[in-house]
Amino acid sequence: xxxxxLNQINTYLPSVDYCSFRFVNKYTNILSVTRNVLEPIEIxxxxxxxxxxxxxxxFGYGATSNLTREGILKATEEAKKWANxxxxxxxxxxxxxINTIDNGKYFTSEKxxxxxxxxxxxxxxxxxxxxxxxxxxxxxxxxxxxxxNKVETLFTDTNGSKFRQNIxxxxxxxxxxxxxxxxxxxxxxxxxxxxxxxGYDFLKDSDLIxxxxxxxxxxxxxxxxxxxxxxxxxxxxAPDQMILQIHESIGHPLELDxxxxxxxxxxxxxxxxxxxxxxxxxxxxxxNISFNxxxxxxxxxxxxxxxxxxxxxxxxxxDGKLERPIGSFYSAQRADQDFVACSRATSWNRPxxxxxxxxxxxxxxxxxxxMVSSIEDGxxxxxxxxxxxxxxxxxxxxxxxxxxxxKDGELKEVVKNANxxxxxxEFWHNxxxxxxxxxxxxxxxxxxxxxxxxxxxxxxxxxxSCLFKDIxxxxxxx
Amino acid sequence: MREYFEKIxxxxxxxxxxxxxxxxxxxxxESTFVRLNxxxxxxxxxxxxxxxxxxxxxxxxxxxKSSIRLNGSIDRDISTLIKTLNYLKRxxxxxxxxxxxxxxxxxxSTSVSEDKSSIDDREILDYIISSANGLDLVxxxxxxxxxxxxxxxxxxxxxxxxxxxxxxxxxYNKNNNAIKLNYSSKKWDKSKYDIILDNGLKKxxxxxxxxxxxxxxxxxxxxxxxxLNEIIDMxxxxxxxxxxxxxxxxxxxxxxxxxxxxxESISINENIKDGLSPNFNADGFIKxxxxxxxxxxxxxxxxxxxRSSIEYSVTHNASSSSEYPSSIDMKxxxxxxxxxxxxxxxxxxxxxxxxxxxxxxxxxxxxxxxxFGCFLVENGELTSPINTxxxxxxxxxxxxxxxxxxxxxxxxxxxxxxxEERSTASARLPGxxxxxxxxxL
Numbered sequence: 001x002x003x004x005x006l007n008q009i010n011t012y013l014p015s016v017d018y019c020s021f022r023f024v025n026k027y028t029n030i031l032s033v034t035r036n037v038l039e040p041i042e043i044x045x046x047x048x049x050x051x052x053x054x055x056x057x058x059f060g061y062g063a064t065s066n067l068t069r070e071g072i073l074k075a076t077e078e079a080k081k082w083a084n085x086x087x088x089x090x091x092x093x094x095x096x097x098i099n100t101i102d103n104g105k106y107f108t109s110e111k112x113x114x115x116x117x118x119x120x121x122x123x124x125x126x127x128x129x130x131x132x133x134x135x136x137x138x139x140x141x142x143x144x145x146x147x148x149n150k151v152e153t154l155f156t157d158t159n160g161s162k163f164r165q166n167i168x169x170x171x172x173x174x175x176x177x178x179x180x181x182x183x184x185x186x187x188x189x190x191x192x193x194x195x196x197x198x199g200y201d202f203l204k205d206s207d208l209i210x211x212x213x214x215x216x217x218x219x220x221x222x223x224x225x226x227x228x229x230x231x232x233x234x235x236x237x238a239p240d241q242m243i244l245q246i247h248e249s250i251g252h253p254l255e256l257d258x259x260x261x262x263x264x265x266x267x268x269x270x271x272x273x274x275x276x277x278x279x280x281x282x283x284x285x286x287x288n289i290s291f292n293x294x295x296x297x298x299x300x301x302x303x304x305x306x307x308x309x310x311x312x313x314x315x316x317x318x319d320g321k322l323e324r325p326i327g328s329f330y331s332a333q334r335a336d337q338d339f340v341a342c343s344r345a346t347s348w349n350r351p352x353x354x355x356x357x358x359x360x361x362x363x364x365x366x367x368x369x370x371m372v373s374s375i376e377d378g379x380x381x382x383x384x385x386x387x388x389x390x391x392x393x394x395x396x397x398x399x400x401x402x403x404x405x406x407k408d409g410e411l412k413e414v415v416k417n418a419n420x421x422x423x424x425x426e427f428w429h430n431x432x433x434x435x436x437x438x439x440x441x442x443x444x445x446x447x448x449x450x451x452x453x454x455x456x457x458x459x460x461x462x463x464x465s466c467l468f469k470d471i472x473x474x475x476x477x478x
Numbered sequence: 479m480r481e482y483f484e485k486i487x488x489x490x491x492x493x494x495x496x497x498x499x500x501x502x503x504x505x506x507x508e509s510t511f512v513r514l515n516x517x518x519x520x521x522x523x524x525x526x527x528x529x530x531x532x533x534x535x536x537x538x539x540x541x542x543k544s545s546i547r548l549n550g551s552i553d554r555d556i557s558t559l560i561k562t563l564n565y566l567k568r569x570x571x572x573x574x575x576x577x578x579x580x581x582x583x584x585x586x587s588t589s590v591s592e593d594k595s596s597i598d599d600r601e602i603l604d605y606i607i608s609s610a611n612g613l614d615l616v617x618x619x620x621x622x623x624x625x626x627x628x629x630x631x632x633x634x635x636x637x638x639x640x641x642x643x644x645x646x647x648x649x650y651n652k653n654n655n656a657i658k659l660n661y662s663s664k665k666w667d668k669s670k671y672d673i674i675l676d677n678g679l680k681k682x683x684x685x686x687x688x689x690x691x692x693x694x695x696x697x698x699x700x701x702x703x704x705x706l707n708e709i710i711d712m713x714x715x716x717x718x719x720x721x722x723x724x725x726x727x728x729x730x731x732x733x734x735x736x737x738x739x740x741x742e743s744i745s746i747n748e749n750i751k752d753g754l755s756p757n758f759n760a761d762g763f764i765k766x767x768x769x770x771x772x773x774x775x776x777x778x779x780x781x782x783x784x785r786s787s788i789e790y791s792v793t794h795n796a797s798s799s800s801e802y803p804s805s806i807d808m809k810x811x812x813x814x815x816x817x818x819x820x821x822x823x824x825x826x827x828x829x830x831x832x833x834x835x836x837x838x839x840x841x842x843x844x845x846x847x848x849x850f851g852c853f854l855v856e857n858g859e860l861t862s863p864i865n866t867x868x869x870x871x872x873x874x875x876x877x878x879x880x881x882x883x884x885x886x887x888x889x890x891x892x893x894x895x896x897x898e899e900r901s902t903a904s905a906r907l908p909g910x911x912x913x914x915x916x917x918x919l
Contacts, residue, residue: 351521
């Protein structure tokens with residue numbers, strides 16, 4: 001059926017310099033149980049098509065949910081009109097690709113498909129998790145949810161390219177809040193970090209009941225804990241905080257469209273400039289960051305981006321040195337840079353822009369125990385709950401759900417409201433130890449916002465725990 | 479579009495039996511988006527989208543909902559929706575009862591429609607591009623209709639059609655300092671656009687002075703309405719929600735519990751009457767025209783959804799399930815525009831704040847950064863731009879003990895957000911003068 005549709009719309013391609021049709025079908029299913037009560041189940045089905053036209057020095061798009069012949073031709077006319085209007089007024093006159101993709105494919109590997117399990121069984125599992133979360137009276141609020149997303153893309157263009165991709169991912173979310181003396185502390189699992197391209201079997205094998213008990217106990221312990229101290233010390237960031245640090249202070253500043261100024265009115269710019277690529281020392285020699293669309297089960301693993309560029313692993317930072325930006329085929333033309341397959345759109349109704357895909361920290365050679373034992377005075381920080389960085393990606397402040405003090409090489413008491421702040425350029429030079437494969441975790445966030453018109457997209461990050469020297473940490477109101 | 483909506487609902491309701499209730503939520507937009515960088519076009523195009531959410535309820539208090547994107551061709555869409563409805567009917571009996579299920583059963587139909595717009599997007603863009611000749615202008619022009627509909631099988635129908643355009647942009651100088659501007663309205667008026675741009679360019683001239691690096695510490699600051707809006711927006715992350723205050727995750731839960739208070743000049747309403755968003759919620763309840771959430775520094779009333787009203791046995795005020803405000807209205811103060819700089823005397827004038835988040839949510843402590851058009855004020859005059867600074871301060875300080883006062887002028891800020899669809903949220907706010915505002919990095 002999909003091949004038939006692709007062949008059918010192929011016949012609607014207009015006679016212009018270049019045109020692509022990108023059809024997207026998105027299916028979302030969200031099941032939430034809050035304080036033992038099932039919230040209304042959400043099922044969202046969305047499909048439509050974007051027509052992109054490059055013609056006679058102009059560029060335009062038309063997007064429609066009307067998938068009849070008439071609807072697609074109308075959207076094509078709109079795209080041609082905008083291409084005509086933009087001629088001579090474009091920031092960059094794009095040169096379309098010349099290569100072709102011959103029936104390309106990518107499919108997420110799901111051992112147990114989402115639909116195989118009934119709504120009732122999923123709800124029963126969430127109810128069980130709720131019971132485990134509310135295992136103690138001190139828990140004041142709790143809940144659990146599963147979100148499933150499937151994104152199917154069909155692409156065809158006037159070069160004769162065709163490909164089909166099916167990306168599906170699952171995000172479990174658990175929350176437990178505990179109250180002590182009118183102060184609430186929250187622990188979560190999932191949330192911003194644990195989205196992956198997996199089947200329902202992954203949820204069943206994840207021992208979420210036990211995780212629920214752990215975060216409930218953590219929340220209670222945190223509610224009675226002291227505030228994080230204010231001082232400069234060594235910090236270990238756990239993978240579920242590392243991903244935020246990589247995302248905000250490496251991923252975003254390396255996006256080429258920011259460096260070229262497209263995002264200056266909204267998501268911001270970057271301290272990185274074009275002259276830095278190939279020679280700027282971004283961090284210590286322990287820092288190795290890759291654009292890696294090949295990592296199995298990671299959130300943004302795929303074979304093609306939304307402009308039809310073939311995806312492959314490339315280093316962005318090697319031994320601390322900046323090698324290349326996160327720039328798509330078209331952005332790279334504007335900046336005379338190497339490109340990666342990062343042109344991505346949230347759906348059929350938004351044009352693709354430069355996006356992170358899987359931006360990963362390569363594993364190092366230190367075990368977690370070696371990192372802890374090397375610290376005289378420090379803190380382990382886990383699970384992001386607050387993020388803020390300036391529009392040039394310099395001054396950041398991040399908060400974590402849980403801090404655990406480290407004294408003389410041993411983990412000690414837990415502290416609440418643990419925050420840290422710094423400046424990107426200095427921070428990555430303070431990277432002292434990088435965890436080995438034993439702490440390497442494949443994680444991802446489902447909601448990265450950027451672009452005008454606005455778009456959210458799923459982004460993968462895989463990383464081990466890492467140790468940083470001389471970081472400013474501080475707590476909440478005393 | 480309304481006729482299409484009514485045809486769909488009519489067909490759907492024919493398939494509902496006496497034990498079932500069907501709620502139909504309709505969202506559609508016809509939008510033009512043109513993105514600019516350096517006063518040139520970066521991306522330009524049109525988006526047409528229609529979606530419908532079906533919520534099927536039965537008298538045993540079970541419910542299930544499904545959202546579908548539609549084609550716009552009536553026969554095909556009705557067929558798709560009937561298939562979806564049949565799926566809901568099959569799944570519903572297996573689901574547990576929903577003790578917090580509530581829907582409007584008092585029929586209250588409403589309609590707000592606007593005349594067809596006469597603006598010409600391409601003409602406007604020609605003018606914007608030509609008048610920006612030589613300027614480093616970056617931003618987004620968006621325009622078009624937004625349609626929102628509600629109907630239930632009990633006989634209620636609500637319709638809201640709204641046309642607007644928004645040009646949200648900034649102009650940069652050679653030092654990479656910028657001024658942020660916005661012109662949003664229903665009718666394009668070239669002279670109004672010119673005035674906004676000209677006033678912005680005057681400020682940009684001061685931004686051409688050498689940047690002064692300021693140190694961390696406490697400053698007297700003026701927050702323009704758009705900067706204050708960022709702080710109010712953070713307060714709204716659960717702050718006005720009944721449920722969030724009840725479970726304690728609200729950043730204002732201590733205000734709600736009367737443990738803390740704000741300055742007595744702080745009064746904040748949810749003013750649906752003068753806002754742009756529809757006056758009905760997704761369950762079909764009609765929102766009050768005005769809700770006083772904070773008055774004279776004290777918490778008065780939360781936004782309470784029908785679900786919360788059952789869970790906590792309280793009266794609801796037709797809030798959405800998120801219990802998030804959509805039409806903030808903050809009472810003005812007495813400081814005249816001409817007195818702002820002399821009141822600051824020595825301090826910082828902040829046009830915009832950015833990327834706010836909590837550093838201690840329990841205690842309403844917020845961090846964020848200065849962005850666009852922020853100036854040093856020396857001896858009552860704007861003198862030079864400042865470097866980007868991070869603040870970290872509590873709402874109980876900023877809008878409590880350290881608040882000098884609010885301005886007598888207010889700005890209507892129309893949300894230019896376009897995640898999934900164009901936003902209809904708005905806020906009407908004064909500016910705020912604050913002492914001892916904490917800059918930390």
